[in-house]
Structures are given as C-alpha cells and as structure tokens.
Amino acid sequence: MPELPEVETTRRGIEPHIKGLRIEAVEIRNPRLRWPVPQNLSDSLAGRQILAVERRAKYLLFRTDGSQTMIVHLGMSGSLFILKDATAGRAPGPHDHLDWLFSGGTRLRLRDPRRFGAVLVTEGEPLAHYLLRHLGPEPLESGFTPDYLYEAARSRRVTIKQLIMDSRVVVGVGNIYASEALFLSGIRPGRACHRVSRPRFHVLRDAIVNVLQEAIGQGGTTLRDFVREDGRPGYFRQQLNVYGRSGLPCHVCGTQVRQRRIGQRSSFYCPICQQ
Template sequence: MPELPEVETTLRGIAPHLRGVRIDRLLVRERRLRWPVPADTEHQVRGQHILELGRRGKYLLLELERGTILIHLGMSGSLRVLASHIPPAKHDHLDLCLRDGSCLRMRDPRRFGVFLWTPEPPADHPLLAHLGPEPLESGFDGDYLYGRARGRRCAVKTFIMDADLVVGVGNIYANESLFRAGIHPARPCNRIGRERYRRLAAEIRGVLTSAIDQGGTTLRDFVRDDGGPGYFVRSLKVYGRAGEPCPRCGKPIRRRRIGQRSSFYCPKCQS
C-alpha cells in the first residue's frame, strides 16, 4: 500500500494545482469506500477555497475555509489532477471539480480509501488524534524510541511500525531502516540500547527522506501524481530480496514473518 513517502510525493505533486483554487462541486460516483462518503459532503465543500494542503501520517489534508477534507489512499488508491471533461475510468470513484476547469480525481480499485469532511480541527478527528509524532519532524529521535520501548517486549520491527508510536514507518521502510542500523527485526524492543536507537532513528529519517526525494517505491499499484513510477525501489537493500546476497557481506538475505508481515534481513549484519 502507499506509505508515507508515496503520500508525501502525491501531496507535493497536487498541491501547486489545488492551493488557492475554489471548489465548484464534488462528484461522487461510488460512496462505498472504507467508510461511506456521507451524503452531505457535496453540500459541505461546494464553493469553498482550498487554502492549504498538508499531511498527517498517511492522511492528506485539504484545508478549506470552513473545515478540512481528509483523504487516505488505502491499499491501491491514487490521485490525479486532470481536466474535468476527461471521461472517468472504471475505478475513478470521485472528482473534486475546481472552478478553473480541472479536477482532483480519486481512483481506488479496492475501495479501501477514505474521503471525509470535518468542520473540526483535523488533529481532533478520531482517525488522527491517536497518531504518534512524524518521523521527519522534531519530537522523534533515538531517545524518544528508547523511552517508549521500556516495559515493552514486542519485536522491534513491530514496535517502529506502531502508528501510535510514530507514523509512516511502513513495512518496506522498517525493513530498510533496520538493515541500515544493523538491528535484527525480531529483536525484542526492550533489549536495544539508547545508542542503537539513536542510530535507528537516524536511519529511519534517512530512508524516508531518500524515498521522498526519489518519488517513493514502485510496488504493484503506486505511481506518482504524474503517472510515472517511483525510483526508490532501485535503492532497496533487503526488502523483497530473499535469497539474494547481502550488499554488505554477501550472505543470503532471509525472509520470515514478524507480526503477520514479511520481514527481510541479513543474519550476519543484523543482530
């Protein structure tokens, strides 16, 4: 599914086209997303200007004059800015039509995405209120991870993928960060020292920043806002490379299930 770098890439792609533009209407072809699009959403957003765009975790936030639109891409969703007259494809469920003749079109083949309107501050919304700090902002570092790990015994990979702890460290980037930090993904999180957590926090920041700079990771459904693929897949060291030689030591990369997710690691370089 799209992870933080893919969502950030989408945000950077659509923001210049939407910021300051007035919404003409919302056209909903299919309301049955992860949560049904409420029937009054069209009325609520019509005629408002899009003041600013942002992101919280994997949620895109469109700040309007009297509230905020929350968008989540789900498992396979994507957003495009197109001319409104272009006919929709089969899974194009929603158009946010703009006064300049363009539209923000949401495609979601599996319908696990979210499109919701809230008049309240988005930080108070039930979907966002519980989220941990952003990994690329102040408040997230190795000391924070070390403190939160005290009294817990889950695998460190499960630990850093907990959105209540830190948002946006999905499966791909957790695997890559742990490899770069030299930490075994199954190691209990409370058996990792402060200095190693400082290294891990730095690697998480580095991996996510690199992925954003390269437009995200192409896996199955994700493409950039302009329709092209992300290129971070070329930089993956361990994810999806079971049986291939470790880029550091040459030992075969191993794969195992941790927390119901596929984990990839080097048995020699990670401990």
C-alpha cells in the first residue's frame, strides 16, 4: 500500500510522539503478518528507549539505545497511529494486530487488514540486514541521478515503468507514483527502458523527485486504508493526473486516460501526452 510518501508521512508523524520514550511492553494480538511476528518481541524490546525513527525505502527503522533495531514494513494496507491521553484506552479493532506501550501511557498501534506488513528485530547495523542490503538509492538523495538511471536502463530489458518500480534500481516508487512520474515526464509506461533517450532521464528523474516531494507535502495519498498517525488521510489524491482515472479526460489535453497492465500491475497514461 503505502509508497515512499506515505511511509515518510508516517515516520514524521510518529517520531515526535515516541522519540526518547521507553518501550514497556508489546501486545501482539495477531502475529500472522507476512512473516510471524517474533514471540519474544516484547522481551527483546522491553526497557529499550527509542532514539530515532528512520526510513530506508519503505522500511521504518526504530533505533533503540540497545543493539537492536526494530524494522516495520506497512505492506499494502498497514498504518501506524498514536494513542494517548483521551484516546489511550480505545479498544483495538479486528485488524489492529500490535500495540507498543511506552512509558507515560503513549501507545503505538499497527493496523494492517491485508497482513502483508512485517515487524522484525535486527541486531547491529540494520542497513546490513538481508532485506535492506541490496536496495538501490533513495530517490530523494544525491545518488539518484539521471546518469545513474540511464546506465541502469541500458543493461535491462524491461519497460520504463518496471525499471523505476524495481527496488534494486531505485526504492520507494510504487504503482501510483510510477504512473504519475511517467505522465509528468511525457513517457509511455510501456516503452522499453533501453529505448528512452538520455535527455529524457533528466526529465524523468526530476519528475520522480517532484511527485514524491509534493506527495509528502500533502501527507501522502489515501485511496482506501492509509491514514496518518492521528487518523487523518493524505490529500495527494486530488493531485493525481492519471492514476485511477481510466476513461476520464487528461488534465492537459482532454484525451481519455488509458489503463493497461504492465508486469502484472495496472498502469495509467495519456496516449497523447505520453510517447
């Protein structure tokens, strides 16, 4: 579900509420996520203080004052929210699988209807964890350059949309923002990536960066499940040009937006604006 902007929105939302607090206990109501939540999660985290909540790709990294870092992935339908004061005693719903209880009564709750999310604990440097080790550059950091993308595209035989959604190439670009970035770049999603010209990678890199930054500024995109730490939705949905707009007029030229499946995923584009 959540792509990079939604995960970053979540990170920014929860970090100020739990930074510096100590974990007192973890309540696991349903351990059956993508992988079973470790039985000893509460034992291994109890007493630990949260030093920072960081993000790598779509993984949230909860750094502690011990050797452990907790890794949380929201999968397709996960959200984290903060309960405290008046809401602290709110009863969990059927998909509220985990609560972290902090010193002072703050509670962090994971809701994940589809249970594609994950909660794990790693020792030592979390970036060396096997799930994170092979990830490509962050799109909002300096390693993500047009030349880098061009070089990655030259040796591959996939469509441009599949290229930018490949986490070995660049992380955090999911199905929504891939379609949007390609619209803003004027590139058809089904174009073979090695047939995209070098100058167009400058446009594409900028479009990816811009659409992700804009979406973060709007608190992400809420289609169905995503809510922020306080329960509010993200407001980027109003800015979507093509995603989910099949048959509706292109905002630029009025032509009907088309939908087609590329690599198992729905892709949206304007047949006039994108070539």
